Amino acid sequence: MDSVLLDAPEGILARLGWDPRLDERARVVALARELVAAHENADATTVRVDGETPAQSGHHVQLEATVAGKPVPLTIKAVSFRTATVAAVADAAVPIGLDIRDLTPDEVTLREMRRHSHLIDGGSDHVLLNHWTRVQAVLAADGRGLRVHPEQVRLDAPLNKGWVSDRRVFYRLKDLSRDAWVITLAYGGFPGH
Structure with missing residues (x-):
């Protein structure tokens, strides 16, 4: 699989990988393994x-890593x-x-974005796409x-x-876009900062 290191904030490592021959799980595991190895x-x-x-229905699988059999708290x-995955x-x-x-969403995706977006009509598809990836990254960081x-x-x-209106937690947003992909990272504060 081809992959590239992305320009993530200090303390976070991120990679983009693509390979049409691999299924999503294989790409996720390969990228996560590379990142954990580099981090550790x-x-x-x-x-x-x-x-x-x-443990509950409707929650996503949480990825966990071990190095030489020992759990790593990441x-x-x-x-x-x-066919692209970012980890x-x-x-x-x-x-x-x-x-x-x-970078070029289809009309169905654009309609879905417009329906749930707070953006005023008249913005370009590119503005809408950048807005939407940030909204989705905040939702992913929120975890609910x-x-x-x-x-x-x-x-x-x-x-x-970005933040969710019912919580007092704020996430910083970082554009990690690369080539034909619009990628956003939402992240909370580091301990002690």
């Missing part, structure tokens, strides 16, 4: 990434779109969320899944910060 300065062959089955997140790792205390979209609607996400004007 370990040989990738000693890293194992597995999914913990969610947040590992990944998201895919078609990120950070300290376990740092909430992160990701979203990835194609379908219980929170996209309309509940608020973004500041420069699109550098």
Whole structure:
């Protein structure tokens, strides 16, 4: 699989990978293994990434890593779109969320974005797409899944910060876009900052 390191904030590692021959799970595990190995300065062959089955219905599988058989306390997140996957790792205390979209969304996707967006009509598809990836990244960082609607996400004007209207938690937003992919990382504060 081809992959590239993305320009993530300090303390977070992120990679974009693509390979039409691999299924999503294989791409997620391969990227997460690379990132955990880099984060822990370990040989990738000693890293194992597995999914913990969610305790409640409607929750996503949580990725967990071990290095040489010992658990590593990291947040590992990944998201895919078609044949591309982006993954990120950070300290376990740092909430992160990701979203990835194609630069040229189809009409059905654009309608869905417009229906749930707070943007005033008349914006370009590119503006809408950048807005939408940030909304989705905040939802992913929030972690409550379908219980929170996209309309509940608020973004500041420069699109550098986002939050869910019913919580007092703010996420910083980082554009990690690369080539034909619009990628957004939402992340909470690091302990002690």
